[in-house]
Amino acid sequence: MSRLLFAKEGAAIWSSHLDLMRALMRSFRRAGIDLKHSQGFTPHPELSILMPLSVGVESQCEIAEFTLAEGCVLPPEEIVSRLNPVLPAGIRALDCWEGGRKAGKLAWLRARLTLAYEESEARDPGSGDGGADSPTPPRSAQNDRLEALRELFARPSLTVEKHSKKGPVETDIAPMIRELTVSAAAGDAVVIEAVVAAQNPTLNPLLLVTAIETRLPEYKPAQVRCRRLELYDEDMQVFR
């Protein structure tokens, strides 16, 4: 078993988990990297993605797991260098290694939410271009918003409605948040950076926005940008 660390950005964020799986399988074929296949009438390549990503969410820490076909011996660096030229726009191979921690050891996920209000645009602060051209409303409005959001996420319990197969269920997301900061960003946007539970159960960072929408409807953002930043184990060591 080997692992591939990759990013999903740009146009690629709009494709689903299944779409991404198909795209990766095709990319491995294009790169001439043979994957091991299951037996049976419809053999499937042994390739999976550790944590499915919601449509519309960016990530710089996706991990795919795969097994090379017998007889296909390639150093990990070569897998990265062969994949990159044939990956679709927005998917970038970052690293590859053999083996890796047990998937069960994955515990926390760091994510960044950029909330844009009114006319401002949700630009990712990491990408370097601040949305400075939009008019800045009175400073106090932004301060009120920051304060309200900080207060919201400081509550000891925060229930939100989650859609599950059995219909809507109430979940308290507060215990699933390990760290959370709220800060102002260019163009009157707000950035929330949080470390949330990655497994058992997972907290989809977009639920933080649901919490805002239901608890503080007046601060419902016009647009949200969400990005996965890093994965950690129980002791907050980077997970690989």
Place this chain on the structure above:
Amino acid sequence: MNQRIDAALARILPRVQKPARYVGGEYNQTVKELSGVDTRMAFCFPDTYEIGMSNLGLRILYGIVNRMEGVWCERVFTPWGDMEDEMRAAGLPLFALESHDPVGDFDLIAFSVGYEMSYTNILTMLDLAGIPLRAADRKGLHHIVFAGGACTYNPEPLADFMDFFSLGEGEESTVEIVNCYRSAKRRGLSKEEFLWELGKIPGVYVPSHYVHSYKPDGTLEAITPLAGAPEKVTKRIVQDLDKAWYPTEPIVPMTEIVHDRMNLEVMRGCIRGCRFCQAGYTYRPVRPRKPETLYEQAVHALEFSGDSEITLSSLSTSDYKYLEPLTDRLTEYCAARNINMSVPSLRADNFSRDLMLKLQKVRKSGLTFAPEAGTQRLRDAINKNVTEEDILKTCEIAFAGGWNNVKLYFMLGLPTETDEDVIGIGDLVYKIYNTWKAHAANKKRGVRIHVATAFFVPKPFTGFQWERQITPEEYLRRCRLLKEHMNNKSVEYNYHEAKLSELEAVLARGDRRLGAVIEAAWRRGAKLDGWMEYFDYDKWIAALDECGIDRHFYTTRGFGSDEILPWDSIDPGVSKRFLLRERERAYRSEITPDCRHGCAGCGANRLLECGVCDP
């Protein structure tokens, strides 16, 4: 990338279904530097991304135009209803997938039209692009709108909206059209001058160069070409398919499309000549590709795209002359690489056990037959040369080999059909069920027999182009009759929406007067009519009323054999004399042998430089 559009998209996309279809960025899309581009073409497909990206014609023409220096061709599809609403609310114009630039900025707007019920989507797209719908309202060379594709053999219902039509295969003519446009722009020609120049290109039909006049009874009085316009426009074909360019380096979609696999086109045309089948006649003459060419194309495309599935496509692939040698080599290649190979449209009569076993090694797919009619008499009348014995024999082999899933396609409302023919379908299905009982490899798994009936739609350029269509009520009566005669838990019966097929018949054989109806229906909100989620019969009926058009004129009336037909200015190769002869033979339940068993003299050989078909 267009920044204004991208900013609006970022807000809209989280709210729409399947957003991946609106962003482009797929592997191997063509992006050009605008500074080196003098002509921009928007290749518009009036249906969803998933359908359009599965269209081989789009992929061929996209590649061919983009190989031209200085020309950039981009893709545009019809947005689904939710996206259209969002775009209108945000004031977002229709944009092309590659650059995200508004389609209104493009020079040439080309539509590939393969289905009558997508006509309103053309209007939706022009409107979203901010381009005037009617050709007469578009002045100058800025927006030249044209169409090609299977539906345009009867171009008249779209004549009001299109500046011209490109008939037949576009591999060569599209390049000529683009170059004619560039030269017109350089020379500063008026639109009228440009259209006359364009009309000199074989295969180009300019509707404004023809005047249609009608008799008091509504039939055509005359089609009068303006001085200088040809009497008839003959469709274009590719002479040598082995030399024709093929998309072996295709765009690889990032979201699942309808035919999400490598498509190897083994031949064009069909040797069969089923009398109802428009594609069977209009794609003639039959031209197979050489197996060596195909093998090379397959390997190249599979390695380039990373596809793990390949399908050998054509109208009737099991009739492909070199199927054996091709599948022999390809199965070997595919099996070694875990690639699935499929052959659609296998026929019962020449379905070799060998091929079945070979495919089974790679993948076990369902069995599909299209006998189209329930009795031998009617099958002979429509020239569907399949016998009951063939079907049962094939089923026997398949059931013994472990298949337990059969799909059967029929039509109801075919010319000369009686209740006996309808009940004949039930009898055939019963015999197939008994064959399963007698030969099934494993009876415990049970068997599923899916039966589907379509409502016969008479189409231009077929042996049945003059025939009446039965009413939707009569069609539904025949469906109920059939259902009563198929009482078996293993049988699942589905029938097509009758009203949709009725309108399809109106549009298929429509004349120029239908342009107003299409526009009126669209203004009433008709869109995505091919999709049950959107199809709204009442809007169309209201539009027909508003325009004073009786739908029965185009459906139940039937066309006289000496009547001038709206599509008489078009020559698809097959002659009218031949089609009339086929109709007479149908009435006598007389079959016409397929092209391989002898040339029936359809006339399509005239299109070949050598003058002789090699089916």
